[in-house]
Amino acid sequence: MNKFSERLKFVLNEKHIKAIELSQKTGISKSSISDWINGRYEAKQDKIFLIAEALGVNEGFLLGLDVPMDKTFENTNDSTTLQKIVSTASELNEFRKTNVLKFAKVQLEEQNNDTSKSAISLRKYRDEQETSTLIVHGLESAGEGEWQEDDLDMEVQIPINEIPDEYDDLAMVLGDSMRPKLHNGDILFITFTKQIEIGEIGVFRTSRGNFVKKLxxxxxxxxxxxxxxxxxxxxxxxxxxxxxxDYYRK
Incomplete structure (x- = not known):
């Protein structure tokens, strides 16, 4: 088990917080958090930051560094502002969280332009230009139902920074019944599970066809x-x- 997994499990136990509660605080899926706790996957830096802020602990502690667990702030106003940012961002969907993160990176670039402007600009250019070829295997109706006997196997190009950490398969939305949340042509990132919580958006196979709907x-x-x-x-x-x-929209 890696250091992050050990530290995350330790903090949750110390603060008596369950994985589902952390999911609600951060907007990160419960399945991803469970995978991190059990050491199945490594979390990306932006997700570790969200978790650290939601739990009120040092990001370095979660990464295994020899630093105090709980975060302290020298400036109370800074603490309050940062907490408000994290609290507000945690209620956004993944697409809007990505927009917030991009805006924060732009602000950081402007702040540090004297020392690291070229490096950040290069990273920003790379993230915007690099894409990954993924295969969409399913058509999920946001309308009257979609029958699909065979896999679709359609190639799509998606920017690397728009791809979530963990998912099992991709599908495409057909129809407009899930607007404004999902639009016709959106690419869905799906985690396979038979246990979908009330209020979650899932993919369902029915006698009327395949659907993407809120349960x-x-x-x-x-x-x-x-x-x-x-x-x-x-x-x-x-x-x-x-x-x-998660989902991707061109």
């Missing part, structure tokens, strides 16, 4: 009021495929 108590919700919610009779099939952990 409610006893039905699937369409966010667009122009579309009906989906209710099922007892003899109809509805199986959870996975939860939507």
């Amino acid at each position: 409610k108590d006893g039905y699937l919700e369409s966010l667009n009021p122009d579309y009906d919610d989906i209710y099922f009779c007892e003899d109809e099939e509805c199986e959870a495929v996975g939860v939507v952990v």
Whole structure:
């Protein structure tokens, strides 16, 4: 188990915080947090920062450095401002969190332009230009249902900095029933699971076709009021495929 996993588990135990509570504080999926706790994956720097701020601990402590666990601030105003930023950002979806992070990086670049402008500009250029070729395997309806007998296997180019840390598969949204959250043509990053929490957006395989919808108590919700919610009779099939952990929009 790596240092980050050990330290994260230690802090959660010390502060009596569960993985689901940390997920709610940061907006990071519970499955990703569980994977980090168990040492299955390494978290990226921006995620470690969010966790450190949400837990009120030193980022260096989570990385295994010999520093105090709890963060202290010399300037109370700085502490309050930073806490407000983190608290507000934690309520945003992943797409908007990325926008906040990009804006913060621009601000940092302007602040440090005398010493590191060229290095940051090069990194920004690289992040914007580098893409990864990924395969979309499914079509998920945000409308009246999509039948799909075989894998789609469609190649898409996605900027590296728009790809989440962990996911299992990609799918494409068809239709507008999930607007304004999801648009027609959005690429979904999906983590396979049969256990989807009420209120989460998931992918469902049903006797009427494949859907991407928000799970409610006893039905699937369409966010667009122009579309009906989906209710099922007892003899109809509805199986959870996975939860939507992020999405990419061109």
